[in-house]
Amino acid sequence: xxxxxxxxxxxxxxxxxxxxxxxxxxxxxxxxxxxxxxxxxxxxxxxxxxxxxxxxxxxxxxxxxxxxxxxxxxxxxxxxxxxxxxxxxxxxxxxxxxxxxxxxxxxxxxxxxxxxxxxxxxxxxxxxxxxxxxxxxxxxxxxxxxxxxxxxxxxxxxxxxxxxxxxxxxxxxxxxxxxxxxxxxxxxxxxxxxxxxxxxxxxxxxxxxxxxxxxxxxxxxxxxxxxxxxxxxxxxxxxxxxxxxxxxxxxxxxxxxxxxxxxxxxxxxxxxxxxxxxxxxxxxxxxxxxxxxxxxxxxxxxxxxxxxxxxxxxxxxxxxxxxxxxxxxxxxxxxxxxxxxxxxxxxxxxxxxxxxxxxxxxxxxxxxxxxxxxxxxxxxxxxxxxxxxxxxxxxxxxxxxxxxxxxxxxxxxxxxxxxxxxxxxxxxxxxxxxxxxxxxxxxxxxxxxxxxx
Numbered sequence: 001x002x003x004x005x006x007x008x009x010x011x012x013x014x015x016x017x018x019x020x021x022x023x024x025x026x027x028x029x030x031x032x033x034x035x036x037x038x039x040x041x042x043x044x045x046x047x048x049x050x051x052x053x054x055x056x057x058x059x060x061x062x063x064x065x066x067x068x069x070x071x072x073x074x075x076x077x078x079x080x081x082x083x084x085x086x087x088x089x090x091x092x093x094x095x096x097x098x099x100x101x102x103x104x105x106x107x108x109x110x111x112x113x114x115x116x117x118x119x120x121x122x123x124x125x126x127x128x129x130x131x132x133x134x135x136x137x138x139x140x141x142x143x144x145x146x147x148x149x150x151x152x153x154x155x156x157x158x159x160x161x162x163x164x165x166x167x168x169x170x171x172x173x174x175x176x177x178x179x180x181x182x183x184x185x186x187x188x189x190x191x192x193x194x195x196x197x198x199x200x201x202x203x204x205x206x207x208x209x210x211x212x213x214x215x216x217x218x219x220x221x222x223x224x225x226x227x228x229x230x231x232x233x234x235x236x237x238x239x240x241x242x243x244x245x246x247x248x249x250x251x252x253x254x255x256x257x258x259x260x261x262x263x264x265x266x267x268x269x270x271x272x273x274x275x276x277x278x279x280x281x282x283x284x285x286x287x288x289x290x291x292x293x294x295x296x297x298x299x300x301x302x303x304x305x306x307x308x309x310x311x312x313x314x315x316x317x318x319x320x321x322x323x324x325x326x327x328x329x330x331x332x333x334x335x336x337x338x339x340x341x342x343x344x345x346x347x348x349x350x351x352x353x354x355x356x357x358x359x360x361x362x363x364x365x366x367x368x369x370x371x372x373x374x375x376x377x378x379x380x381x382x383x384x385x386x387x388x389x390x391x392x393x394x395x396x397x398x399x400x401x402x403x404x405x406x407x408x409x410x411x412x413x414x415x416x417x418x419x420x421x422x423x424x425x426x427x428x429x430x431x432x433x434x435x436x437x438x439x440x441x442x443x444x445x446x447x448x449x450x451x452x453x
Contacts, residue, residue: 006051006122007031011041011067012084013059017107021054024111025118038062045071050079052121055101057085057092065092068099080121084109144180145323146316150308154181157305162188167300169240170278171438172307175357178278179238181307186234191274194233199226202242209247214254216263225262227254230273237277240300241286245293252296275300282432282439306441310352310359317348320356324363334367342377350384414449421451 008030012018015036022032033050035041038061045053057064064083071077083096086107093104102121105114144151161168162185170178179198186196204212215225226235237243243251254260255275259268277300286292310317321339328334339347352358366375366383417431424430428446432439 005029005031007033007048008118009033009035009041009044009050009053011035011038011053011059011064012056013037014056017056017109021109021114024114028115030118038064038067041067051125052079052118053081054105054118055081055083057083057096065095065099068096068101072099080125082117082121144177144184145320146313147319148313148316150313151316154305154307155184158185159188161185161303162190165274166302167274168276168303168305169283169301170276170305170307172278172280173309173355173436174280175355176307176309177356178307179236181305182234182236182276182278185276186236186274189234189274191233195230196234196236197226197230198236198238200238202239206244206246209244210250211263213247213251214260214262215265215269217265222262222265227260227271227273228269231271232273234274234276237275237300239279239281240277241279241281241283241292243292245291248293248296252293252299255299284439285429304440306438310355311350314348317359318344320359321347321363324360325367328364328367332364334364337367337370337373337375339375339380340377343375343380346377346380410449413445414451417446417449417451 008025010018010021010025010032012021012034013036018034018036022034025032033044033048035044037059041053041055044050055064055068059067062070064085068077068081068083071081077100080102081100083093083101083104084107085092085104096104102124103117105117144155146152158181168182168185170181172178182198183196186192199212211223211225213225213227215228216223250260254271258272259270261267262269283292283297283301287294287297310320318339321344325337325339329336347359354361362380362383366379369383370379417435420434421431424434428439428442432442435442437445
């Protein structure tokens with residue numbers, strides 16, 4: 001029997017009705033199983049999830065309403081249920097509907113109505129599953145995962161920014177999800193029905209950048225560049241610091257006038273596009289070094305949003321792990337696995353140098369190469385390699401280890417920053433480069449910890 005053939009479970013204590021309904025459904029091409037009571041129904045449902053259940057209300061061991069309620073409360077109701085009864089009442093039908101029943105059929109059954117209700121229930125279930133899949137995929141595309149204060153704050157800021165046309169510069173380490181936040185901004189804006197065109201700026205060679213961004217006209221044919229492709233929508237420039245100087249100049253002119261010339265063209269092309277960009281490199285330093293135009297920097301940097309590294313909102317890690325497990329089960333049909341509590345706790349304390357991208361890759365690797373339902377701590381450590389080995393303290397435990405976690409963290413950060421501050425001759429710029437922290441964030445941290453510059 002094909003896996004696509006709907007499987008219907010008929011639950012009824014009357015043998016004649018059970019047999020008749022099963023034969024009619026089998027003649028229509030459905031795969032059918034029969035259960036004479038609630039206990040048999042539980043077993044058959046546990047062995048294979050049906051596409052649809054036809055459930056009698058009055059049965060000798062457990063009535064259908066009670067069984068439906070049991071499945072609903074245990075969240076085991078993953079298919080439509082059609083109730084059947086020869087002694088139905090309005091109250092019973094209302095109760096069944098409240099518990100999630102798709103429809104209610106009265107006995108003696110009208111076979112034409114039975115087939116119609118079955119077909120509609122299966123179609124509704126199919127559409128519901130399809131819509132759920134599309135919604136989940138859409139959420140993956142535009143919804144950053146996390147309930148932490150920092151993630152919720154950024155999403156709230158983006159929803160406000162979406163009501164305006166201000167250009168936004170996303171700042172953050174590699175792998176934190178800057179493009180995902182940019183998509184979230186686009187999808188909450190008035191441009192949501194327009195294109196979202198993303199480009200990794202560093203992947204475009206200086207020789208081809210003019211054509212890539214502005215298009216070309218050749219032998220009467222027109223090639224649309226990125227700006228034209230994003231007309232009416234959003235152009236996301238990833239890692240903007242990698243743009244060559246000549247393209248910077250042309251982009252500046254295009255954004256200031258909302259028009260440009262294609263390569264080989266003579267007529268101005270007007271565009272309506274919102275440009276959003278990102279960087280993991282401090283653009284202020286690039287401007288000072290002469291590698292990035294100051295006027296373009298100010299044009300793109302109307303609003304700066306800093307996306308924190310994963311280690312700064314580690315409370316989101318369990319949700320991210322579950323999200324990517326579900327994602328790879330759905331998208332790549334990988335066997336479902338779940339992280340043990342010990343593995344989750346370990347990963348919450350891991351430093352995640354590759355941020356969310358590293359976490360996603362780790363989940364995929366463990367689901368492809370691992371075996372068994374549970375992902376245990378040893379398997380996680382092995383997948384991460386030696387970098388994940390827990391530190392081994394020799395000698396006396398530091399005094400601040402006896403403090404509450406919040407105070408201990410502040411104590412460590414203060415000592416750590418003071419040590420590197422002195423090591424770098426009191427220079428904030430050198431300190432930022434040495435510890436890998438963006439300078440604006442570092443200034444705030446120094447102020448919060450009362451470290452004098």
